[in-house]
Structure formats: structure tokens, C-alpha cells
Amino acid sequence: MVYIKELKIRTGRDSCDIITSQVDRAIKESGILSGVAVVESGDESVGILKIAGCTPEVVEDIRKEMRRLVPARINFTNQDSPENTAGRIKSCFYGSSVSLIVKNGKLLCDEKQDICFTDYDGPQDRTFSVCVYGE
Amino acid sequence: MDRKDYENSLVRQARDLKKYVNIVYESVLPQIRQLPVKEIFDAQKIFITGCGDSWMAGVAAKACFEAVTKIETYAPKAVEFSRILNNKNLGYSPNTPLVILISYSGTAARVIECAKRCARYGANTIAITNNPSSPLAENCRYTINVGLPADGEYQPGATTYNASMLTLFLIALRIGRIRNRITPLEYEDMNRELLAFVERCAEKNEEYETRAFEIAQKWKDLKAEDFIGDYADYATAFFGSAKVIEVFGGYTTYDDSEDWCHINYFLKEPEKIGRVVILNKETPSFGRVKETIEAIKVLGSPCIIVSDAQKEEFPETMEVFTVPSAGYFWMHPLTQHIPFDMVAGYIGALKGIKAFRENEEKYHGEIGNNRLKSGTQIVIV
Secondary structure (H helix, E strand, O other), X not given: OEEEEEEEEEOOOOOEEEOHHHHHHHHHHHOOOOEEEEEXXXXXXXEEEEEEOOOHHHXXXXXXXXXXXXXXXXXXXXXXXXXXXXXXXXXXHHOOEEEEEEEOOEEOOOOXXXXXXXXXXXXXXXXXXXXXXXO | OOXXXXXXXXXXXXXXXXXXXXXXXXXXXXXXXXXOHHHHHHOOEEEEEEOOHHHHHHHHHHHHHHHHHOOEEEOOOHHHHHHHOOHHHOOOEOOEOEEEEEOOOOOOXXXXXXXXXXXXXXXXXXXXXXXXXOHHHHOOOEXXXXXXXXXXXXXXXXXXXXXXXXXXXXXXXXXXXXXXOOOHHHHHHHHHHHHHHHHHHHOOHHHHHHHHHHHHHHHOOOOEEEEEOOOHHHHHHHHHHHHHHHHHOOEEEEEOHHHHHHOHHHOOOHHHEEEEEEEOOOOOOHHHHHHHHHHHHHHOOOEEEEEOOOHHHOOOOOEEEEOOOOOOHHHHHXXXXXHHHHHHHHHHXXXXXXHHHOOOHHHOOHHHHOOOXXXXXXXXX
16 A cells, blocks of 8 residues: 655755654554655755754754755856755755654654754745555 | 827836836846856945936845845946946955946947946946847946847836846845845745736726826926935936936926925925825835925925825825835835826827927937947046
8 A cells, every 4th residue: 555645844944844743644644554654855955854863952963064064155067046056965965755664553763763854945835745655 | 188199108118017027027037047156156245337217227226135135235327437436346356346237228338438447357247238249248247138129119218227127136136045145935935026016016007097197287387397205216206307307308306305305395486396206115214205295295386196105194185196015115116107107208298299309409419319329438447
């Protein structure tokens, strides 16, 4: 069985929104007890991350490190805005989808990790999808 | 009396503003996206210059640049920029300042002179013109072709003024986005609102035309027109004043509200002077302009107010054109000149005067016709 749900999110500047509860809800709605959930966004310059111990301090450190590794530069070949180009690169580097194990109708990682939607060029109206397959 | 018998170019241009805004928007947006990020990012100061209406488009867009790019922006006249501006303002850092030079024909001598001076000092230059192979374009690093159709009516300038202003707005949005001063959401919203605002204004055309024709009949024998506006509204005041001269050769003056209270207040025979007040309700000096309106009431001058504020804010005796509010205050100059364009157009037609005195030889001899394009060009070092 396959269940797909599309969700919308209004992000902030350099935002990192925890979407674990939305993913949990989608799994519950699917009725699938064992299988895999894939969370993915097709938008440019966004990321879907799995973060352990997702406190504001941890998020801030991740954000800073991402910026240090991929700063917005004015000499990108692409002539869109530097934030946008840097965001696309971060999206490639850090990924914009995660695959998660579903066990007993719940995320296996639920208690230790959070699923986060990061926007590297926000605020914007974004979308992401949850696809649950299994039985 | 049928107003359709008194149409002229300015009335038609005011009516067709929406059509041309859409044409220019489609034309310039892809070109602006090609402006190089690095050079734009380098700009620490912005100058916008031109002559006549083109200069005033810069004055009108200054508020937008300051709000959207957060970069210090100046709009000097071309002759001030080319002959008077101190060298220390030019080329003190790579690609700075960014100088935007406007000339519809691309042949205005003083604007070309500005471009040459910029090149001498390494300032970055963008030409806004309808002629991409013009001398102005040749002397600038980048050219934005506003793309107005060759067969349009552009004299006296209203369409060209709008084309320049809209292009400036879009350049400002691009700079704001590149420098991350506005978010992607704001960028999209501002672009959307620009077109939606013009659409809302165009819906009022019929109402404006009817009232403009009525007012023109009352105003055609006045001795002069006196315009008042502050900040971005000052550009509209200047623009209206320029149309009075261009369309029917009338005597006119323009000023901001404060100076008007100091000087123009004392013009003699106030009851024979038409006063036109441009007042965007978000103008920082809104209260001061309202005090000025009270002074006009005391003088007994006929008065037109063009404002997005409620009609009840103003004396009953005054002719109020209530214009739609823009989502962003700096968009107002794009359309708030329309009501008086129509009034001026109808006055000219009612007086039977040709725009720019085209039937009078003394204005159009060899020297007269070449006064803008000829003349010595020098580069001040």
C-alpha cells in the first residue's frame, strides 16, 4: 500500500521548522503499520533534515556551520540572488528528502530525532510531501 | 459639449497607462535579471539622473530605492551630475556608485556627458532608454531597453515617464533581492502589487475623465497652475507643472508644502490660480500638507487634491480625486499623475493650443529643435 500526502508550510528567514508531528499524522492517516516513510520537498533552496536532539542551540550551530561551508557569494556563475544560489547548493549538499522506518504505525526515530524543514532562502510559501509505503 | 471632441495625446496616454505598463514590464524584467550580481552588490551609493521628465522619474523612484535597497540614493539633474558633482563621489570603490542614466531617445547631450564622466572614474552605469543603439547606450556599461512600440504617441511624455519609473522600480527590486534586503516573498508580492495597483487605477479612468473634463472647463481661463507635493509626491507635482507648460504653455510653478507656505502662498490674485496638491496618505509630512491645504482654502484658490486619503479629510469646496492606495507607498507616483494629465490635456484642447507650440515657428527653428541634443559635451575631472 502506498499513501501520499502533500503539505504546505510558510517558512521564515533562515528557518528550521520541526515537521515531525505532520509526518507522524500522515503515517497515522495512512493506516500503515510497518514500512517506510519518505519526506521530500521539490522546492529549490530548501532542505529536509533529520536532526538528533533538535534544540534551538543545536539548530543554531547547524545553521551557522552551513553558512560557513556555503556562504552567499557574489561571484556565483548563476546570476540569481546570492542567497538563492547558496540555498540551492546547500539543498544539494544537505539533501531535500529523508527515508524513515515506520514500525507499529510510528516513526522509529520519533523519540530521539526530529524531522526538520529548512529554508535557505526564506521566507517563502513551500510544499513538501510524505509518502508512506508498506503494510 | 462632448469631451470626446476634446481628446488629445496626453488624455489618451493617461487612459492607456496600464497597457504600456504591461508592455514595459514584460520587456524590462528579463533584461534586469541579466544585470551582473557582483557589480550591483558592489554599489555603495546610487545616483539616478536625467533631464526633464526623466530626471523626475528618478526623483519619484528615490523613495523606492531607499525603501527596497537600503542604499543611499540621490537623484540630481543631469547638469548637476556632469558639471557640478564633486569627484569624490565617483569611483572611490570598485563599481561604485551605481549610476542610472535615463533618456528615452538616448541622445540627450547632458545625460551622455554624465555617462562619459562615470566611465572616466569607473562608476558602474545602466542606461534606461528606448534606443539600445543610441549614444547613451554606447557610453554605458549596461542598457535596459524599455521596449515601447515605435508607433505609440509619446509626446508630451507621460508613457515614457512611466516607462522610466517602472524600470527604476524593477531595478530597485532586483538590487533589494540580490542584497537580501527584501525576502523572496516580498519580492514576489511587490512585483504582483505593481501590476495589480495599476489595474485598480485603470478601473477609475472613466470617472477621472468625466471629472477632469468638467474641471478643465472651469480652469481653462485661470492665470496659472501651482503644484504642491512632498517627497515622492514632489515628482508628481513637478510632472503636472511640466505638462501645463508642454500642453498649453501656461504659467506654472511647483514646490513642496513647507516652501510653498514660505513663498508661493504670497502669489497675487490667488483666486485666479489653480492649486493642485498631491498627497499620498503615507507621506511623512501628511499633516503639514493638510495645513497647507487649509491655507489654500483661506486664499480662496480653486484647488484639486489627488490623494488616496478619504475625501472627508479635505475641505468640501475642493475637487478631490480619490485614487486607489498602493500596497507599498512608493508605487504611488506611477499613477497619481493621471487625473491632472487628463485635466491638462482637456485644458489644452479647450484652448485650441497645440502641445509644444508645434505650429509656432519660433519654438521650432534649427536651434530650438536641436537644443537638447546638441551643445558641447565636456568631462569634468
